[in-house]
Amino acid sequence: MSSVLFTWHNNGHSISEFESGLKLALSSDASSLLILACQDNQFTAPQINPLLSACPLPICGGIYPQLIYKNQLMEQGCIIIGFEQEVDISLIRQASKLITDEQLVEAIEQTSLMNAQVSSNGSLLMFYDSLVNNTEDFLDCLFECLDYQTNIIGGGAGNLEFKQTPCLFTNDGLIDDAIQIVALKSKITTAATHGWQILKGPFLVSEVDKQTVMSLDYQPAFSLYKDEIESISSLRFDESNFFEIAKNYPLGIQGINNQLIVRDPVLTKDGYLQCVGSIPVNSMVYLLKGSSDSLIAAAQDAAIKATTNLDASADKIDFSATMVFDCISRALYLGDKFNLELDSISKHTSEQTLFGVVCFGEITNSESGAIKLLNKSTVMGSW
Amino acid sequence: MNNALFIISLQHEIAMAIGNKLDLKDMLKVFLKVCFNRLNLTSGHIYMYCDDNGLPIKLATQQSAPHQHLLSIPKMKDGQASCADRELSSFVKELDEIQQPHSFQCHNSQYLFGFIIPQQGLLIFETHYPLEDTIQKALTPILQKLATSCYSSIVHDSLVQEIHSREVAEKQVIYHAQHDGLTGLINRQHLNNLLDHAITNAVFDSHSGSVIFIDLNKFKPINDVMGHTIGDQVLLSFAQRLQSLANENIDVARFGGDEFILVIKKLPDDHQRVIEQTIQKINKLLSVPIIFESNSYKLTCCIGYAIFPQQSSDVTNIIKFADIAMYEAKKANTLQGMQYHTDMSDKINKRLAYSDAMKQGLTNNEFKLYYQAQYNHNGDIIGAEALIRWAHPIFGMESPSIYIPIAEETDLILDIGQWVLEQACRDIYQLEQKHLPTTFRNIAINISAKQLIQHDFQSLILKTIKSHNIIPSHLTLELTESLLIENIDTSIELLRNLKAENIGCAIDDFGTGYSSLTYLQRIPANVLKIDRSFVTNIDQSNESIAIATMIISLGKMLNMEVLAEGVETSAELECLKTLGCYHYQGFYFSKPMPLPELMSLLDDKNSGKS
Numbered sequence: 001m002s003s004v005l006f007t008w009h010n011n012g013h014s015i016s017e018f019e020s021g022l023k024l025a026l027s028s029d030a031s032s033l034l035i036l037a038c039q040d041n042q043f044t045a046p047q048i049n050p051l052l053s054a055c056p057l058p059i060c061g062g063i064y065p066q067l068i069y070k071n072q073l074m075e076q077g078c079i080i081i082g083f084e085q086e087v088d089i090s091l092i093r094q095a096s097k098l099i100t101d102e103q104l105v106e107a108i109e110q111t112s113l114m115n116a117q118v119s120s121n122g123s124l125l126m127f128y129d130s131l132v133n134n135t136e137d138f139l140d141c142l143f144e145c146l147d148y149q150t151n152i153i154g155g156g157a158g159n160l161e162f163k164q165t166p167c168l169f170t171n172d173g174l175i176d177d178a179i180q181i182v183a184l185k186s187k188i189t190t191a192a193t194h195g196w197q198i199l200k201g202p203f204l205v206s207e208v209d210k211q212t213v214m215s216l217d218y219q220p221a222f223s224l225y226k227d228e229i230e231s232i233s234s235l236r237f238d239e240s241n242f243f244e245i246a247k248n249y250p251l252g253i254q255g256i257n258n259q260l261i262v263r264d265p266v267l268t269k270d271g272y273l274q275c276v277g278s279i280p281v282n283s284m285v286y287l288l289k290g291s292s293d294s295l296i297a298a299a300q301d302a303a304i305k306a307t308t309n310l311d312a313s314a315d316k317i318d319f320s321a322t323m324v325f326d327c328i329s330r331a332l333y334l335g336d337k338f339n340l341e342l343d344s345i346s347k348h349t350s351e352q353t354l355f356g357v358v359c360f361g362e363i364t365n366s367e368s369g370a371i372k373l374l375n376k377s378t379v380m381g382s383w
Numbered sequence: 384m385n386n387a388l389f390i391i392s393l394q395h396e397i398a399m400a401i402g403n404k405l406d407l408k409d410m411l412k413v414f415l416k417v418c419f420n421r422l423n424l425t426s427g428h429i430y431m432y433c434d435d436n437g438l439p440i441k442l443a444t445q446q447s448a449p450h451q452h453l454l455s456i457p458k459m460k461d462g463q464a465s466c467a468d469r470e471l472s473s474f475v476k477e478l479d480e481i482q483q484p485h486s487f488q489c490h491n492s493q494y495l496f497g498f499i500i501p502q503q504g505l506l507i508f509e510t511h512y513p514l515e516d517t518i519q520k521a522l523t524p525i526l527q528k529l530a531t532s533c534y535s536s537i538v539h540d541s542l543v544q545e546i547h548s549r550e551v552a553e554k555q556v557i558y559h560a561q562h563d564g565l566t567g568l569i570n571r572q573h574l575n576n577l578l579d580h581a582i583t584n585a586v587f588d589s590h591s592g593s594v595i596f597i598d599l600n601k602f603k604p605i606n607d608v609m610g611h612t613i614g615d616q617v618l619l620s621f622a623q624r625l626q627s628l629a630n631e632n633i634d635v636a637r638f639g640g641d642e643f644i645l646v647i648k649k650l651p652d653d654h655q656r657v658i659e660q661t662i663q664k665i666n667k668l669l670s671v672p673i674i675f676e677s678n679s680y681k682l683t684c685c686i687g688y689a690i691f692p693q694q695s696s697d698v699t700n701i702i703k704f705a706d707i708a709m710y711e712a713k714k715a716n717t718l719q720g721m722q723y724h725t726d727m728s729d730k731i732n733k734r735l736a737y738s739d740a741m742k743q744g745l746t747n748n749e750f751k752l753y754y755q756a757q758y759n760h761n762g763d764i765i766g767a768e769a770l771i772r773w774a775h776p777i778f779g780m781e782s783p784s785i786y787i788p789i790a791e792e793t794d795l796i797l798d799i800g801q802w803v804l805e806q807a808c809r810d811i812y813q814l815e816q817k818h819l820p821t822t823f824r825n826i827a828i829n830i831s832a833k834q835l836i837q838h839d840f841q842s843l844i845l846k847t848i849k850s851h852n853i854i855p856s857h858l859t860l861e862l863t864e865s866l867l868i869e870n871i872d873t874s875i876e877l878l879r880n881l882k883a884e885n886i887g888c889a890i891d892d893f894g895t896g897y898s899s900l901t902y903l904q905r906i907p908a909n910v911l912k913i914d915r916s917f918v919t920n921i922d923q924s925n926e927s928i929a930i931a932t933m934i935i936s937l938g939k940m941l942n943m944e945v946l947a948e949g950v951e952t953s954a955e956l957e958c959l960k961t962l963g964c965y966h967y968q969g970f971y972f973s974k975p976m977p978l979p980e981l982m983s984l985l986d987d988k989n990s991g992k993s
Contacts, residue, residue: 101412140416143457144456145457146457147457147462148426148457148459148460148465204392254389255423256421256423256512259423280420281399282392282393283421284388366423367511368423368424368510369426370423370425
């Protein structure tokens, strides 16, 4: 079992505070460490690398805009989690250079992930540099290589400046452009929700290049998007407020059973909409809307699902931890009300350690088992 | 309306995913991935109809063929290949039998949906939900398109395979055209091309390169004695060792026979150091004996080299220069390698001119035979050794020690040898017309190595004797000890046959070849000639006395007469007599002389004048 044995968090942003937390972790009986840090700590590689490389235990984790500890949103500080058993950590460096499926599969097959033979009782955590440019291709190949229905949860690390900086913790120091996959020896109970609802549509995605939607219903994408939003609200787009408005109106790709995969438009250029995550050509998309209530309710649904033991015969819940990957755009959208989302989650996790990150892109299995990159969603897992 | 739109968009998207790659498996993988994402599959599998070789085929109408698993996403299930799943396997079998869309709910509540890819194979989707009929029906026209694309890919794959096979065949042809069949090294023709390229680059970039010419020493006896199979193995082993020196800057080639060439394309400024190091490496490769069939072969080589473009920028010339340098190294008996100098060519040119002059001399009757009489202890003439003399029209009387080695390097020695044989027989005939002293036995002629290994040498001698109508016993052959030993089997056979025809044999320069007694015993010779080096001042040298004594005893033991060469003083004569040697040749008795003078000398002896 990869039960959580040690937990430490601190809201201080100094290296010395982190160092003291690390010392405590090392003096515990933990076999591996998960380190999460806030971007506002402004840890640099020269400061932190000596501590990481001197650490005798396997290290994983990353730097995120904000962290979650119980119902608290941390703007600064660190969380250190110590696992009871040593976890297997696979690292794929220079991930953006892996372009073809063959290269991706080869990189995956060369990791210890394949040797670790993630069993049906095992699960994966995934930490990655959110500016790796081929995350979805990687996920497709990972799913192809892994055993049937291996559960996974994860989220993109990085900073709100969208500038690539070292953001993953390894025993070799902080690194960028990499993907880290941590094999736990426990089964994770996962859940993913978003709370966004259909406002208008569907629209046919008539022209697209991966994450850039060029036309919807054969019209320039931004033009249609703008007209639709301005027709149902008093909001008006100008040259500088795209994201301010767009964060309220994501797109949703219609799936086979009416489920929606949310795609977050983050900028417009040349009349196109640039999203986080790809949108297939010829697919149908909807314009979505949300509300604080719907988002918070959805987060609570995820919390209930992720903390309910699937084994109905078990008479008590015996999870040691629940980890949350909550989208940064939800925090931005909810603002002060984001604490309500955390409250709604934490009230279902009184028995176990609740921690998590506010991230760029969330990873989990769809209902079918395939591994998906989500936007504007709350992904949770308990083990 | 929205559902209809959704189905159309779904149909469109999946259809658009067909045929995006040329390779069959790649094309189907793209298709399956899109199906996966759009239909929210749990797993997807494709099976193709295959021929007996396991290659995908398009079935003709009414044709059947076994299906084989091609692709699954994900690859694994419960620690084994996805396609090994029992429920899936039996579903595939059933689908193949009924040949129409089929579905099945598994024990874990998952669903399997099977589709026929017309005339090509089977497509299976696993879902966690029941796939609507409308969607299943929407897939039908897509499957026809997929079948067409599969066929295109199969044709493409077979074309790719054909092109690949052709490329492999072409590469083989090119390889054989460029490489030596035995050793696999670059052959002479390809070496010329590579060298030409290296020289062009060297000229263009103002750097130097080198051709290193390697010739194995004493390889021929291995071929002759052990056979060509062993010889080839030795060459192959050496070639493999030499190949270890090859890199981007060094090409290794077999030039022919036991000759190899290394081309160093680019030398640094201190090129001498690099070349010397390379020569050391080559010698080191031979320091370990070549072992084949538990026999050990220890070889050495001679190495010559030339620098391009300084010494020449012509491929033929630079190889020739390195060859000349190797030849000089061989003559100098050095393993250190020699660099080509222009004087080497001058020397060769002079030799060639000299050779031409010799040829001309033979035609112009410039060669003469002189005879040095041989005596017994009573002062009777017992025979004479024929010695060739060349009266060069410009240089005067040339020494045989100069022109015989040059003639031996070419086949000219055969012409000279034949001339000597003919002339000696002519002279013997003349002598036979006189009244020869009873003590006179024969005229000896010297035989060279090249004559000895001529396959028809024996018949040439017999034919010449016959054509000149002389008594065969009046001719004897002188062969040096070392020549006999190097060609022992040929020599023994030849001498035995000639002995049967009453033609004798003398072993010349005896004592210098350190031959073993075993060999000597087998040689059917009549005379041992003590080399002049042991005769000169024998009366003052205990060492020479010891050797001469040994040769004399050996002669007695082997029943051979012993004749001392180069007797010049009475003291030497007396010493030899004391030791038991009773036959002599040397200036003390008489100098070499033309036939008429010999005939006069014989006349004088007959008439008792001297």
